[in-house]
Amino acid sequence: MITLALSKGRILDDSMPMLRSAGIELLEDPEQSRKLILGTSRSDVRVVLVRASDVPTYVQQGGADLGVAGLDVLLEHDSHGLYRPLDLGIARCRLSVATRADFDYASAVRQGSRIRVATKYTRLAREHFAAKGVHVDLIKLYGSMELAPLTGLADAIVDLVSTGGTLKANKLVEVERIMDISARLVVNQAALKVKREPLRALIEAFAGAVTAQPA
Numbered sequence: 506m507i508t509l510a511l512s513k514g515r516i517l518d519d520s521m522p523m524l525r526s527a528g529i530e531l532l533e534d535p536e537q538s539r540k541l542i543l544g545t546s547r548s549d550v551r552v553v554l555v556r557a558s559d560v561p562t563y564v565q566q567g568g569a570d571l572g573v574a575g576l577d578v579l580l581e582h583d584s585h586g587l588y589r590p591l592d593l594g595i596a597r598c599r600l601s602v603a604t605r606a607d608f609d610y611a612s613a614v615r616q617g618s619r620i621r622v623a624t625k626y627t628r629l630a631r632e633h634f635a636a637k638g639v640h641v642d643l644i645k646l647y648g649s650m651e652l653a654p655l656t657g658l659a660d661a662i663v664d665l666v667s668t669g670g671t672l673k674a675n676k677l678v679e680v681e682r683i684m685d686i687s688a689r690l691v692v693n694q695a696a697l698k699v700k701r702e703p704l705r706a707l708i709e710a711f712a713g714a715v716t717a718q719p720a
């Protein structure tokens with residue numbers, strides 16, 4: 506049995522067409538079902554639904570043989586024991602710094618001021634500002650980062666941006682792009698040895714689906 510870890514929402518939505526083109530259909534609609542383990546049209550493949558940020562843990566610890574996770578989640582998490590073979594090119598977005606329009610980020614950076622930064626991505630934010638030599642006080646949040654500059658909790662946020670609609674709706678501006686993000690297929694290294702042939706075939710099927718995707 507091969508267990509694939511996915512998270513509900515855009516990872517699942519964007520993965521389903523790829524699974525389909527790899528010849529794998531879910532037997533139930535994940536949005537309708539409350540089940541956390543879903544069978545597929547291939548009797549040797551099942552899908553487990555986990556929180557997006559839990560995908561690396563499941564795959565590292567062997568709770569799943571492989572999974573799909575955003576590069577943001579993978580880089581924020583330690584990658585020990587993960588084989589990261591494939592950029593799936595789905596769930597694309599970018600990790601950026603955003604501030605209120607009236608906050609002069611460029612001059613705060615230039616003057617070497619301490620900046621208060623709210624984010625879910627404390628590791629990535631710390632690395633980014635350290636590399637620039639910018640002093641930051643990091644404030645760890647678990648959601649609704651946009652609220653932090655509006656309430657005076659922080660000067661800036663580090664968060665994912667795709668269309669920029671959420672920033673705009675909250676009168677925030679993107680002042681710096683840190684990196685481009687997309688979802689990756691990750692594989693448990695031990696499983697890759699034990700279940701070599703079926704996993705190789707599945708990874709290749711995903712690779713074929715990437716090529717088949719419109720750019």
Ligand code: ATP
Nearest residue numbers: 514515556557575576577578596597598665666667
């Ligand atoms: P949870 O909602 O459980 O707290 P989450 O917010 O990380 O977790 P999603 O919003 O489904 O879960 O995001 C999953 C992944 O999709 C992210 O890790 C990221 O790689 C990608 N993603 C997040 N936001 C966007 C976005 N606005 N546009 C495109 N991709 C995104």
Ligand code: MG
Nearest residue numbers: 514557648649
């Ligand atoms: Mg979310």
